[in-house]
Amino acid sequence: MNILPEIDKISNELTNIFKDLHEHPELGFEEIRTSKIVQEKLQEFGVDEIHKEIGKTGVVAVINGNQKSDNQIGLRADMDALPIEETTNLEYASKNQGKMHACGHDGHTTMLLGAARYLCETRNFKGKAVLIFQPAEEGLGGARQMLKEGLFKKFPCSEIYGMHNSPNGRHSEISICKGKAMAGASFFDIKINAKGSHAAMPHQSIDPIIICSSLIDQMQSIVSRNTPPLESVVLSITQMHSGSAYNVIPEEASLCGTIRYFSQEIYELVEERVRALCKGLELAYQVEVIPDLRNTFDVLHNDDQLSDFYMDAAEEIVGKENIIRGANPATGSEDFADMLKHVRGAYCRIGHKGTQPLHSPKFILDPDIIPVGASVLARLVEKQLKPD
Numbered sequence: 001m002n003i004l005p006e007i008d009k010i011s012n013e014l015t016n017i018f019k020d021l022h023e024h025p026e027l028g029f030e031e032i033r034t035s036k037i038v039q040e041k042l043q044e045f046g047v048d049e050i051h052k053e054i055g056k057t058g059v060v061a062v063i064n065g066n067q068k069s070d071n072q073i074g075l076r077a078d079m080d081a082l083p084i085e086e087t088t089n090l091e092y093a094s095k096n097q098g099k100m101h102a103c104g105h106d107g108h109t110t111m112l113l114g115a116a117r118y119l120c121e122t123r124n125f126k127g128k129a130v131l132i133f134q135p136a137e138e139g140l141g142g143a144r145q146m147l148k149e150g151l152f153k154k155f156p157c158s159e160i161y162g163m164h165n166s167p168n169g170r171h172s173e174i175s176i177c178k179g180k181a182m183a184g185a186s187f188f189d190i191k192i193n194a195k196g197s198h199a200a201m202p203h204q205s206i207d208p209i210i211i212c213s214s215l216i217d218q219m220q221s222i223v224s225r226n227t228p229p230l231e232s233v234v235l236s237i238t239q240m241h242s243g244s245a246y247n248v249i250p251e252e253a254s255l256c257g258t259i260r261y262f263s264q265e266i267y268e269l270v271e272e273r274v275r276a277l278c279k280g281l282e283l284a285y286q287v288e289v290i291p292d293l294r295n296t297f298d299v300l301h302n303d304d305q306l307s308d309f310y311m312d313a314a315e316e317i318v319g320k321e322n323i324i325r326g327a328n329p330a331t332g333s334e335d336f337a338d339m340l341k342h343v344r345g346a347y348c349r350i351g352h353k354g355t356q357p358l359h360s361p362k363f364i365l366d367p368d369i370i371p372v373g374a375s376v377l378a379r380l381v382e383k384q385l386k387p388d
Contacts, residue, residue, distance in 0.1 A: 001172065002317050004375040006118050011371040014114045017041070018367050019092040021106035025081030025099040028136030029145075031057040034079045034109065038133050041113050045120040047131070051154070055146035059133040060155055061116065065125035067387045072128040074160035074343065075377050076336060077112035078105045078137035087361040103358050104165040104365040107373070109133060111163065114374025115381070125385035130155045132339075139187065139296055143335040152342050159306055160345035161380060162336040163373055165365055167354035172372045174314040175324035176348040178307045182300035183234070183260040184267065185333035186293050190215065190278060193288040196251040208253035209242050211285055215277060216240070216255065222273045227266055234260040234331050235270060260331045262299055300337035303344040310346045313380040317372060332358075350376070 003011075017037070026034050035057045042050050042061045049062035057079075086093050086100040094100045101107075112131055119129050132151070136142030166175075192212055197205035216237055227233050235257065242253035261267040271293050278289040308325070315323050327349070336347050350373050352366035 001319065001372070003371050004118060004378060006121055007114050007371045007374050007378065010114065010117065014110050014370050014374065015367045017113060018106055018110040018370055021109060022101050023092050023095050025094050025096055025101045025106070027083060027099060028080040028138055028140035028142060029056045031079045031135050035059050035133070038079070038109065038113065042116060045117045047116060047120055054149055054151060055135055055142055057135040058142065058146050060151070061131040062155065063116065063119045063129040063131070064123070065127050065129070065385055065387065066123040067126035069127035069385065071126070071385055072130050072155065072157045073381050073384050074130045074132055074155070074157035074345070075112055075115060075381070076132040076134055076160060076162045076339065077108040078134045078142070079109050080105055080136050080138055080142065082138055082359060084359070084361050088364055090364065100361065102360060102363045103138065105137065107165055107365045107367070107370055108163065110370050111373035111377060114371060115377040118374065118378040119381060124387060125382050126387040127385040129381045129385070130157055137335050141296070141335065143338040147338060147342065157343045159384060160339055160343045161310060161377070162345070162347040163377065164334070164347070164349050165369065166349040166351045167356060167358065167363065167365070168351045169353055169355065170351035171353055171366070172318045172369060173322045173324065173351035174311070174318055174348055174376065175327040175351070176302060176307045176311055176346060177327040177329050178302050178304045180262050180299055181302045181329055181347060182334050182337065183232070183262055183329070183331045184295070184299040184337070185297040186259045186267065186271070186295050187256070188259065188274065188291060188293040189254060189256050190292070191252065191254045191290045193252050193290070194285070195287070197249050199247045199249050202249060205249040206285055206287055207249050208251065208287070211281055211287060211289070212240060212242065212253040212255055215281055215289070218277045219274060222270055226273050227269060231266050232262050232329070232331065233266050233270060260333060262329065297333035297335050298337040298341060300334055300347060301340055302346045306344060307346040309384060310348055310380060313383045314348070314376045316379055317375045
């Protein structure tokens, strides 16, 4: 392991920043305290520019290298937490009830801060490093909000890179998938307006729970019977809501879920089938079935060449034995994909010890990977903006 010495010597400081962020998680577009800490640290480190409130609570910083150039490398970290009650029993567990950094964004933010400090101290690169601290990655459209507010018009980047932790038990193993690396995602809500009655007189009702159950069964056949077997697509129903009493057949029911896909054509096929099934049940039961499907994440495309450059930089830090250049695509989604639609770049994963999955109330990020991730990001800037 070749953690950069300047980062290694501040590893305890970085761990303290991480623990503080973990204790005070904030949900998407509510990252006021987190943004303030990021700004304070960046100012302390001596970045050349700090721009706040981009994407509501986002922060962008610019560091100039010791040689001038029009080239700018973007590095992005997400800051938001999830609406989960933490059950890790860590000494630095969340102090904000019902909120938790269960995806490691506190670690991502700290890694980028570590890289920022190193780049400010050394400035051994030609051009500019643009550090993007993004809010609201967890399905609320933080990347799209920053783009809407002119992120790459204000800070044009030639390349952009991101990183995510992976609790796979393999400390500092860094992997990347070229091309289509992570799935696009749509969230859906379907509401059924029917006819309620006394539960002892069901013949007087048009039962929305029966209709909802039928719709769930029919939707589960879409992937197995309508999409080509070699296409990867996931349709998961994750919520069903109806009723409030033991003796009342309710007026309405609703179900919610997500669709994950790697092909826009396949997604459109699935969406069309969902809408057709809803229309069919409307006609069959003479009720109202209202589907609302919303694209939330695009398919994440890693640039082949920049993926190799990313792994070349990572290899200098973690060694060739800890690099995987041909990882499989993941059906999880990531709104860094929206940034990659505007600027070519790459997104990798860094492994760490732990058996609890992301988004679990028991998830623990191993802070030992923070200086590793910070070193990889810093070295990437030095290699891609190599001075004369």
